[in-house]
Amino acid sequence: MPTRYKGGMLNLVRRWFFRKKRMQFPYYWRKAIEAAAVLLQAYPCQKMTRLRLLKLLYLADRQSLAETCRPITGDKVVAMDHGPVLSKTYECIRGRGRHRASWAKHFRAEGDRDIVLTEDPGVHALCRYEVRILKDIARQWKGQNDSALWKWVHGGNLPEYNKHEPSKGGKEDIPLEDIIEAVKRGGLLDKIRHDAQRQRTAEALLGGR
Numbered sequence: 001m002p003t004r005y006k007g008g009m010l011n012l013v014r015r016w017f018f019r020k021k022r023m024q025f026p027y028y029w030r031k032a033i034e035a036a037a038v039l040l041q042a043y044p045c046q047k048m049t050r051l052r053l054l055k056l057l058y059l060a061d062r063q064s065l066a067e068t069c070r071p072i073t074g075d076k077v078v079a080m081d082h083g084p085v086l087s088k089t090y091e092c093i094r095g096r097g098r099h100r101a102s103w104a105k106h107f108r109a110e111g112d113r114d115i116v117l118t119e120d121p122g123v124h125a126l127c128r129y130e131v132r133i134l135k136d137i138a139r140q141w142k143g144q145n146d147s148a149l150w151k152w153v154h155g156g157n158l159p160e161y162n163k164h165e166p167s168k169g170g171k172e173d174i175p176l177e178d179i180i181e182a183v184k185r186g187g188l189l190d191k192i193r194h195d196a197q198r199q200r201t202a203e204a205l206l207g208g209r
Helices: 002-021 029-041 050-068 087-093 100-104 128-142 146-153 159-164 176-182 186-206
Strands: 047-049 077-080 083-086 107-110 114-117
Touching: 029 047, 029 050, 029 087, 029 100, 029 107, 029 114, 029 128, 047 050, 050 083, 050 087, 050 114, 050 128, 050 146, 050 176, 077 159, 083 087, 083 146, 083 159, 087 100, 100 107, 159 176, 176 186
Parallel strands: none
Antiparallel strands: 047 114, 077 083, 107 114
16 A cells, blocks of 8 residues: 555656646637638638648747747647647647537538638637738748648758657657747747746636637
8 A cells, every 4th residue: 555655646746747847838729720711711712731731830830939939829739740730730620629619610621631711710819910920821832832841841940840750650749848949049948938837827717728
């Protein structure tokens, strides 16, 4: 009995320690939906592959972090075969997760690859600055195909992805700290950590997550 108790307490302490160490903004799911719609509206038939959509959403989050020290969606990032992926948004696309019903009101899958905007959610959660970033990202990649985007992602342009690139078929978390370092904001790490914790606390109290 004492051994089991000690082991249990040790595991609790470990979980608490790593939870305290982990830095993550809350997932702004309404912003994620609106951001995806802004990107899709920039393309013919308001349709694109989910590979492209997920990459462009990540690049928008990354640019916002570089310029304002805050992401747009706050989604957790994982490294997968085709590049960095916003994990909770990816779950919504696959019809899973807590916010899948809200996602399905505005988007549908077409075949195995494409995402189509079916109902415009409007722009209520996003600010003008965030909309501008999203439109700029969409414009930047509009004339290039998915292959070019894939090559750019895997061409050493995202150090945080290179550091955590998984083995084939695998998946690995990309810590927010590594993204912050990659966008040259490491000197503000403590400030960003404090801001992320404050945002998470506020979202939890408001029941927004």
